[in-house]
C-alpha cells in the first residue's frame with residue numbers, strides 16, 4: 293500500500309516536472325529551444341592568429357594567445373608551451389619568454405624552474421575566436 297502511493301507520487305512528480313521543463317525556454321546562449329530538445333550545434337569558429345600579438349587592454353593583463361594551441365598539451369609530465377616559451381628555448385624558437393613573475397614563488401623568491409603557480413598556462417592565457425560576441429559587452433580597455 294505504502295509502496296503504491298510512493299510510486300504514484302514519484303511518477304506524478306516526474307510527469308509534472310517534464311511538462312514544466314518543456315514549456316521553459318532559454319535565451320540567448322541556447323536560443324529559443326525547449327530544455328528537453330537538442331540545441332543547435334555550436335558555430336565553427338577559427339582561432340585568431342595575430343602577428344605581433346594582441347594589444348593588452350589593461351596593465352597586468354595576461355596577454356592573449358595569438359596562435360593556435362590545439363597541438364600543445366599541458367600535463368603532469370610535460371608542458372608543450374614551454375617548448376617555445378621557457379628560459380632555455382625561447383631564443384631558438386623566436387618566441388617571447390615568459391616574464392620573470394613566472395619564475396617566482398608567492399614570496400617573490402626566484403626559482404630555477406617555472407613556478408607551479410604558472411605551470412597551467414591556459415588558466416590565465418587564452419586563444420581568441422573569430423566569432424560574434426554571445427552577449428553585449430561594453431568594456432573598453434585603456435586607449
Ligand code: HEC
Nearest residue numbers: 342343344345355356357361364372373376386387413417
Ligand atoms: C612552436 C612554438 C610555440 C609554442 C609551442 C607555443 N607558443 Fe606561444 N608564441 C609563440 C610565438 C612565436 C609567439 C609570438 C607570436 C607573435 O607575436 O607574432 C607566441 C606568443 C604567445 C603569447 C603572446 C605574448 C604577448 O606578449 O603578446 C602567449 C600568451 C603565448 N604565446 C602563450 C602560449 C601558450 C599558453 C602555449 C601553450 C598552450 C604556447 N604559447 C605554445 C610560439 C609558441
Ligand code: HEC
Nearest residue numbers: 352353354373377388389390391393409410411412413416
Ligand atoms: C596565474 C596566471 C598566469 C599563468 C598560470 C601563466 N601566466 Fe603568463 N602571464 C600572466 C600575466 C599576468 C602576465 C603579464 C604580467 C607579467 O608579465 O607578469 C603574463 C605574461 C606572459 C607572457 C609575456 C611576457 C612578456 O614579457 O611580455 C608570456 C609569453 C606568458 N605569460 C606565457 C605563459 C606561459 C607559456 C605559461 C605557462 C607555462 C604562463 N604564461 C602561465 C599570467 C599567467
